Amino acid sequence: MAATPSPDFTAYLQAIRxxxxxxxxxxxxxxxxxxxxxxxxxxxxxxREFFDMGLMVQTWQPKQPKGxxxxxxxxxxxxxxxxxxxxxxxxxxxxxxxxxxxxKSTALERLLWEEVQKTQTGASPFSPAIPVLVRLRKYQTSxxxxxxxxxxSHDLYLSETEIENLLSTKQLLLLMxxxxxxxxxxxxxxxxxxRKKYPRTPMIFTTRDVSLGGDFGIEKKLEMQPxxxxxMREFVQAYLGNCSEQFLRQLSDRLRKFSETPLLLWxxxxxxxxQGKIPANLGKAFxxxxxxxxxxHELPRPTSLRSGFLKPDQ
Numbered sequence: 636m637a638a639t640p641s642p643d644f645t646a647y648l649q650a651i652r653x654x655x656x657x658x659x660x661x662x663x664x665x666x667x668x669x670x671x672x673x674x675x676x677x678x679x680x681x682x683r684e685f686f687d688m689g690l691m692v693q694t695w696q697p698k699q700p701k702g703x704x705x706x707x708x709x710x711x712x713x714x715x716x717x718x719x720x721x722x723x724x725x726x727x728x729x730x731x732x733x734x735x736x737x738x739k740s741t742a743l744e745r746l747l748w749e750e751v752q753k754t755q756t757g758a759s760p761f762s763p764a765i766p767v768l769v770r771l772r773k774y775q776t777s778x779x780x781x782x783x784x785x786x787x788s789h790d791l792y793l794s795e796t797e798i799e800n801l802l803s804t805k806q807l808l809l810l811m812x813x814x815x816x817x818x819x820x821x822x823x824x825x826x827x828x829x830r831k832k833y834p835r836t837p838m839i840f841t842t843r844d845v846s847l848g849g850d851f852g853i854e855k856k857l858e859m860q861p862x863x864x865x866x867m868r869e870f871v872q873a874y875l876g877n878c879s880e881q882f883l884r885q886l887s888d889r890l891r892k893f894s895e896t897p898l899l900l901w902x903x904x905x906x907x908x909x910q911g912k913i914p915a916n917l918g919k920a921f922x923x924x925x926x927x928x929x930x931x932h933e934l935p936r937p938t939s940l941r942s943g944f945l946k947p948d949q
Contacts (some may be wrong), residue, residue, distance in 0.1 A: 641801070650790040651789050658670060690715070690859065694855075696712065715857070721742065729855045730745075730845070730855070746839070750766040765806060767785055772814050782798050782807075814826070829852070871883060882903075906920055907922050
């Protein structure tokens, strides 16, 4: 019996790349900045510093009940750059755990982008596996449906039977974002069964909290680490340039703790860039950020902030 021919992924890979570039041009979003990070101008160097924050993960350890410390052998803690960690363990399935805004979804988007580039050049460690971003919040009937819809949105039309064949032959790399966003227990059981059905297909999952949503039987877990003081300073310098020291001086101890989360630090920087001051508390920061986001089609670009504050009409 003749083997089923593999689909031509050329258009799919190109569509991901071009879609990202077009969205970046239109909305000043992250794909263009990532593409720019491969060039060597001084401005782009700043962008590379801004977006490559050096986010780290370490192997997740369950909390020991009181009185149990030392009774069970603890796994040696391993600390890795986030993309290195999830690449290392994708083949055996890995769960990336982290608070909201810690960079889990962004890591998967960045991995999708990088793997598309590497696949097209033959440099991917998962070759011939093709990366697919599976947003589990869109779950309605099956994982296969989400995968098929992602392909359709990037110019590739495959039946569920064709996708099942690709999964069975290890031709896909699944980036499964948001286990905690599945709608109900039925969906969780179906996703767990899907994972077990395709143990040889490399998969990376994300979730906010293992204790709330479970680990779906995934043994290897990596936990997003908060930003260090050095990472925070580098981020602020890249975003605010000459205004970074004023920002850091205004940052209270409480807000500094919140700023260990990349999304919240970016939000504070953006509000500061518009207003010239840091909100008194996190609640006001959220309100000010929401107002800015609602009022502007484009949010300020980090490289535009190097010489001072950005006015609303810029």
